Amino acid sequence: MDLRAFLRRTAMSRPAVLVVTLPGATRLRLEVEAELRRREWPVVGAPAAADLLVVCGDPAAQGAWPEWLDDIERSMPEPAARAVMGESARVGGALDAGRGEVTGRAVAPRGDGGRHEDRAAPSGDGHHRPADHAEHMDHAEHMDHHASHMDHQDHSPGGHMDHTGHMDHAGHDMHAMADIAGLPMAERADDRDELRLDRLHVPIGPGLTDWPTGLILRLALQGDVVQGVEVDHLPVPPAHRPPFWDEPWLRAARGEEVTRGGAARRRCAAHLDSAGRLLAVVGWDDVAAPFRRLRDELLAGASRTEVAGEVHRTVRRVGRSRVLRWSIAGLGRLPADTARAAGVSGPALAATGDAYDRLLMWLGEIERGLEVLDDTRPLAPDDRTGPRGRLDGPRPPSQALLDVLPDLLTGVEFACARIVVASLDPDLDELALAPVTGAAHA
Amino acid sequence: MPENAPVWAIVVLPVALAVAAVVTAGFDAVLSGAAGRGHAGGIRRAGRRAATPVREALRLLVQQPRRTTAADRLLGRLGVVLVPVAAVLAGAVLPWGFRAVSDPSVGVVWFNAMEALAWAAVWLAGWGPNSALSLISGYRFLAQGLAYELPHMFALTTAALGAESLRVGDVVAAQEGVWFVVWMPVAFAAYLLSALAMAFWGPFAHPLARDAAGGAAAELAGVDRLVFLGGRWLLLVVTAGFSVPLFLGGGHGPLLPGWAWTLLKTAAVLALLVILRRALPVLRMERYMEAAWMVLVPLTLLQALFVAVVVLNR
Structure with missing residues (x-):
């Protein structure tokens, strides 16, 4: 019995997981989150902390192979592995396979020595991925990788399927532009007080946790103050199924039979998901976690009597917290007329206020939705108000939420920016929606 | 009168602190597990959750460290190393019952100085990897330091004032009685x-x-x-533990020996912190700064004034 191998295998019996979701894979993400919770595997928020990268959705559907995924994997410490969740119902098996790969590598490290040294330093050697470095001072985070690669589509998309053979990047040497270790220095620009300060371009997303799936924000930061925002997102492939959170309303619009209870259930789950994200971003895991558990129980078909008690208890706990109110009130104020002008509908419009008001609006809708959970009457076919707003408008509701982001984010601090985004929680799956809504009338 | 502990206590101290940190983290893991996954519903399952810190430690030992480009290694x-070092050095003046590894005449100042090392530690750890988010976060801790340090120092001063000595043994x-x-x-x-803030843990x-x-x-x-x-948990244990000699009578108590009272009181304070933490989100320093300077600083100053008047009149 090799004690070291045994210890290594035991250590990785519950690998730390970084979950990255691609647009259109909300259902898979929920399945994976529920399964990880059941297995009690630690879920982490950065590649450095992760052993296993779990990708929800089909990377090949992204058009070009998403190289930022390779970059995330390369910036994970050994032993690192990736598990792609392509299909629902196979989540458990794929996670097991991923863990098998991690334990295998832990017991027999690749090349022992030189090789894993190389991998542990994803961008440590100058020639490894200079293409990234030319643009960003900090290439170490997973958030950066995506954006830098979006601009470098000249990489052959298929050539990177084998993510262990990355030495071919050497051809992209751009040391001429570099100042320090292949990285440019920050540029300078006037800040809000017209002082000339360093300005850093930091793209965030799409690999962040508790972040709208597929969203990328290109921030210009001075210190931790956001001076400029460009909203971008991963390509949203046209889906053969309607967006997960809007499904009941769209199906009813097509003439299918959907009960009011079923729609209310989906709306409650959507808001529990959004509120759970916001609460996780503000660092209150003790209520974020039950919200997610209740969301999954609702989606699994739990009856009203099973969940109502705990939902009410948790909602009350959040609503009563003065510290939470004090902490996020005043962030991301969105008055009704601004919201209406941008085409926002749904809770973000009804709340007419800041991040805290939007949270309360979600909580209120959750409690109201619980009341009609067991209503078996059919949903009115002209009811098109999904969790994020009216689905029969000229644009999907989440597009309007994305449109208001730059104004809300400019001038706020980084920490507040995350809270503002989470309090709107746009669902990028809806961006594939536009033609579907039009066709629904036919 | 307090006296110095034998030499072997120097070796025992880090081990004891580490054990306390693992137990505290285990308790925290049990509570987190209950919130996230429902109640354990069995002693075995609860035990497995309590073992989470040990399993995590083993996992991190197997994981390879990594480097980032142009890092200040x-x-x-x-x-990174300063965090546990600061915790253990601060723990040197922590009395067990009535004996500490060392009981210098300026023990309270020593404790505060070692805690201040945490400022450097977190900022350096944030600076090191040459990464925007970790640097932003390193600076967050400096803002946090500005917010908590003044009320913290006034609180320490008040206890020292009450004892008319900076020696922890005298306090x-x-x-x-x-x-x-x-009375404080x-x-x-x-x-x-400020103990929570110093250990940059929980709401801080x-x-x-x-x-x-x-x-x-x-990036670590x-x-x-x-x-x-791990060093962060050590810091939490040490800072929470130091509230026992400062405010909770140290080893004083009926029946039980001094060391047992110290242990009991420390465990009670830690349990209180771990449980109370669940009621709060993480505080943004921008907001906490207002509360710290507008409310806590005046309050702690009034408290110090009250104690000073009492001491002068006794």
Whole structure:
């Protein structure tokens, strides 16, 4: 019995997981989150902390192979592995396979020595991925990788399927532009007080946790103050199924039979998901976690009597917290007329206020939705108000939420920016929606 | 009168602190598990959850550390290592019952100085990897330091004032009758808040917050991560433990020997902190700064004034 191998295998019996979701894979993400919770595997928020990268959705559907995924994997410490969740119902098996790969590598490290040294330093050697470095001072985070690669589509998309053979990047040497270790220095620009300060371009997303799936924000930061925002997102492939959170309303619009209870259930789950994200971003895991558990129980078909008690208890706990109110009130104020002008509908419009008001609006809708959970009457076919707003408008509701982001984010601090985004929680799956809504009338 | 502990206590101290940290982290893991996954519903399952810190430590030992481009490895490493070192050095003046590893005449100042090392530690750890988010988070801790340090120092001063000595042993001896917490409740509360802030844990975990992908620890992997995050638990244990000699009468108590009282009181304070933490989100320093300077500083000053008047008239 090799004690070291045994210890290594035991250590990785519950690998730390970084979950990255691609647009259109909300259902898979929920399945994976529920399964990880059941297995009690630690879920982490950065590649450095992760052993296993779990990708929800089909990377090949992204058009070009998403190289930022390779970059995330390369910036994970050994032993690192990736598990792609392509299909629902196979989540458990794929996670097991991923863990098998991690334990295998832990017991027999690749090349022992030189090789894993190389991998542990994803961008440590100058020639490894200079293409990234030319643009960003900090290439170490997973958030950066995506954006830098979006601009470098000249990489052959298929050539990177084998993510262990990355030495071919050497051809992209751009040391001429570099100042320090292949990285440019920050540029300078006037800040809000017209002082000339360093300005850093930091793209965030799409690999962040508790972040709208597929969203990328290109921030210009001075210190931790956001001076400029460009909203971008991963390509949203046209889906053969309607967006997960809007499904009941769209199906009813097509003439299918959907009960009011079923729609209310989906709306409650959507808001529990959004509120759970916001609460996780503000660092209150003790209520974020039950919200997610209740969301999954609702989606699994739990009856009203099973969940109502705990939902009410948790909602009350959040609503009563003065510290939470004090902490996020005043962030991301969105008055009704601004919201209406941008085409926002749904809770973000009804709340007419800041991040805290939007949270309360979600909580209120959750409690109201619980009341009609067991209503078996059919949903009115002209009811098109999904969790994020009216689905029969000229644009999907989440597009309007994305449109208001730059104004809300400019001038706020980084920490507040995350809270503002989470309090709107746009669902990028809806961006594939536009033609579907039009066709629904036919 | 307090006396110095035997030499072997120097070896025992880090081990004892580590054990206390693992137990505290285990308790925290059980409570987190109950919130996230429902109640354990069995002693075995609860036990498995309580073992989470040990399993995590083993996992991080197997994981390889990593480097980032143009990292300041020397300063980054220094920051990581400083966290547990500061905790253990601060723990040197922590009396067990009535004996500490060392009981210098300026013990309270020594304790505060060692805690201040945490400022350097977190900032250096954030600076080291040359990464925007971890640097932002390193600076968050400096803002946090500005917010908590003044009320904290006034709280320490108040206890020292009550004992008319900066020697920790004297502070304990002065509480033979009435514990300081009875007539210095504000200082005690301010101390507990700043203990959490110093250990950048719980509601004060903003420098390591999820919104910045783990903040100052975002780029740490393997043993670096273990030392940094483990050191944080050590800091929490030490700062919480120091409230016992300062305000809760140290080893004084009926029936049981001094060391047992110290242990019991420390466990009670830690349990209180771990449980109370669940009621609060992470505080953004921008907001806490207002509360700290507008409310806590005046309150702790009034508390110090009250104690000073009492001491002058006795």
